[in-house]
Amino acid sequence: MNVLRPRLLGLLASSIALLAAAPAAYAADGVLEISQACAAGPGCFPGDAPGFPVTISSLAGSHSFALTSDIAVPTNAETAIEISRTNVSIDLRGFEIACRNAIGVPCGGADDSTQFAGGDGIRVTSSSVAYVEVHGGSINSMGDDGLELGAHAWVHDLRTIGNGGVGIGTNDSSEIRDCQIHDNGSHGIYNRTSGRSRAIGNSVIANGGTGLQMILEGLLAVLSYYDENVILNNGGGVAAGAFSGGGNFCGAGGGC
């Protein structure tokens, strides 16, 4: 009998065990992929522990991320994706992030109105996590906010529908462009801190709070700018503290 064979088999077995224990890291062209299987399972890349949320940290090894399936969290207290590193891009690739119960029924609507506390679609771990880009899909029926990002966020070509809290939340110096923000429980667009932001070409309809809340803290608030938006049937229209470019269409639920 070949004496090397048992040792070889042992090495093979331990290698398989290591592979099974390691977080699954799928890299195609440097893009790290996020799927329901890895998100609810072993984790999607280094730094992401098993189960929700998917954690994007500096350990992940890339600035570029993309969905490869719909993502469903099972309760309205859970967040789908949480980001702790600055300068990250997430391409949703047409997929949906949502809260759905065991039989697939949307489970949103539990707004706790507290930043960083409820079940959000995608959020940063603190307001100092800046320069996050999200685009290309939808975030629906989450317990709290669709998006809860920090300063210098760039959100475009996105739908946020029927979330319990804010549709799209950012901090200062952010850009929200070409998004549909409908039927969320709180504000449509909420730029929480001092202005210097732009909202361009969005459809902001039937949100429970103010359509555009681009406020309000300090003098810089007046430097926010919005144009080419449709803002209808929200709890309020546009909060004071932003300049209109004049091309907005506003109706019921307040002027702009």
Ligand SMILES: [Ca+2]
């Ligand atoms: Ca995780």
